[in-house]
Amino acid sequence: xxxxxxxxxxxxxxxxxxxxxxxxxxxxxxxxxxxxxxxxxxxxxxxxxxxxxxxxxx
Numbered sequence: 001x002x003x004x005x006x007x008x009x010x011x012x013x014x015x016x017x018x019x020x021x022x023x024x025x026x027x028x029x030x031x032x033x034x035x036x037x038x039x040x041x042x043x044x045x046x047x048x049x050x051x052x053x054x055x056x057x058x
Contacts, residue, residue: 032046032047
């Protein structure tokens with residue numbers, strides 16, 4: 001991918017998305033990845049769905 005395309009992608013991402021960083025105990029990332037894979041989701045989608053489900057239970 002050429003540099004101008006990378007720059008355009010970064011600009012689009014910055015305009016349309018926010019980033020959240022979390023720290024988890026070692027091994028937790030792999031467990032979340034396995035759960036996401038079992039559901040056919042990316043880790044990001046799995047976490048977003050879990051947060052949404054949790055918020056609806058409150």
